[in-house]
Amino acid sequence: SQQGEEDPQALSIQEGENATMNCSYKTSINNLQWYRQNSGRGLVHLILIRSNEREKHSGRLRVTLDTSKKSSSLLITASRAADTASYFCATDDRLIYNQGGKLIFGQGTELSVKP
Amino acid sequence: GAGVSQSPSNKVTEKGKDVELRCDPISGHTALYWYRQSLGQGLEFLIYFQGNSAPDKSGLPSDRFSAERTGGSVSTLTIQRTQQEDSAVYLCASSYLSVNTGELFFGEGSRLTVL
Numbered sequence: 154s155q156q157g158e159e160d161p162q163a164l165s166i167q168e169g170e171n172a173t174m175n176c177s178y179k180t181s182i183n184n185l186q187w188y189r190q191n192s193g194r195g196l197v198h199l200i201l202i203r204s205n206e207r208e209k210h211s212g213r214l215r216v217t218l219d220t221s222k223k224s225s226s227l228l229i230t231a232s233r234a235a236d237t238a239s240y241f242c243a244t245d246d247r248l249i250y251n252q253g254g255k256l257i258f259g260q261g262t263e264l265s266v267k268p
Numbered sequence: 269g270a271g272v273s274q275s276p277s278n279k280v281t282e283k284g285k286d287v288e289l290r291c292d293p294i295s296g297h298t299a300l301y302w303y304r305q306s307l308g309q310g311l312e313f314l315i316y317f318q319g320n321s322a323p324d325k326s327g328l329p330s331d332r333f334s335a336e337r338t339g340g341s342v343s344t345l346t347i348q349r350t351q352q353e354d355s356a357v358y359l360c361a362s363s364y365l366s367v368n369t370g371e372l373f374f375g376e377g378s379r380l381t382v383l
Contacts, residue, residue, distance in 0.1 A: 186371060195272075195359060196311075198371035241310065243372075255301065255324055256372060260310035 158259050159242060165265040172229040174262040176242030177222075183245050185218055185225050186256065190239045199227075199240075234268045270294075272375035274360050280381045281350055289345045289378045293362030300343050301361045301372060302335060311359065317343060350382045 160175045176185070184203045188196040202209045202218045202225070209216045215228040229236055243256040273292040281287050293300050302314040313327040317337045328334070332351075337343040347354055357379045361372040 188372075188374075195374035195376045196361075196372070197374070201371060255313050255316045255327075257313060258303070258311040 159240070159262045161262060162260065163263045163265070165267065166232055168232060168234055168266055168268050170232055170266075172232050172236070172264055172266070174227045174240050174264070176225045176227070176259055178225075178242075178244045179223065180244075182220075185216075186243045187214075187216060187225075187227050188241045188243060188258075190241065190261070192238075196241065229264075232264075232266045234266050237264060237266045239263050272360055272362055272373050274358075274375035274378050276378055277376065278379045278381075280383065282383050283352060284349055286346065286348045287350055287380060289347075289358050289360075289380070291343045291345070291360030291362075291375060293341065293343070293360070294373055295341075297362035297364050297373070298340065299363045299365065300337055301363075302343070302345050303359045303361065305357045305359055305377070307356075314345070314358075347380075350380075352382050355380055355382045 158177050164172055166172055182204055184201050186201045187199045189199050190196045200209060200211050200214055200216050202216050204220055207218060213230045218225045225242055239261040241258045241261045243258045245256055272294055275290045279287055298319055300317040303311040304314055305311050315322055315325040315328055315335050319340050320337050332348045335343060335345045357377040359374055359377045361374045363372050364370055
């Protein structure tokens with residue numbers, strides 16, 4: 154079963170605008186991670202937020218986590234054409250995997266930033 | 269090596285043939301993961317190794333799929349009697365301990381096309 158689901162499926166913005174992507178999940182988690190995938194490439198880790206954290210920043214990235222709503226958002230500020238990629242959230246399953254275990258990925262948001 | 273290495277990068281095979289996909293993780297990473305990604309889709313979990321053992325192989329689609337890991341390092345994913353629906357990009361990832369402690373490092377993937 155799918156753990157993370159992203160919204161929207163596709164997002165097209167102009168350079169300089171902010172991009173917000175949302176992720177919802179189903180079970181209790183230890184942490185939530187966001188990854189980026191350029192077309193035809195592997196995934197690259199962006200940021201990890203633990204279940205006891207509410208917000209985290211890394212450069213132009215801002216991630217929030219609301220465990221009561223089982224949701225997270227990724228904000229990319231002042232977007233650039235080079236940010237064009239697919240973005241995935243990924244979660245573990247705390248109830249089953251107290252330690253270790255797999256990451257379940259959502260279907261991703263395809264972001265297009267037009268110059 | 270510096271990153272996760274996968275081979276072959278591209279494989280075209282005929283229906284019914286067996287294929288082997290190889291993953292060489294980052295040195296010292298104890299956890300290794302196999303995922304499958306169909307065109308324009310998210311990542312589908314296949315199997316996860318901790319050392320040489322596979323605590324979770326729940327994502328393997330059928331008994332035609334198997335994987336092993338030797339020496340706590342290289343892993344091989346084998347697909348027997350390939351079918352057209354097996355066509356996808358097979359992604360391998362490794363992590364230092366587990367998904368609870370940090371990020372996954374992905375290889376560039378092996379693109380499998382079954383004719």
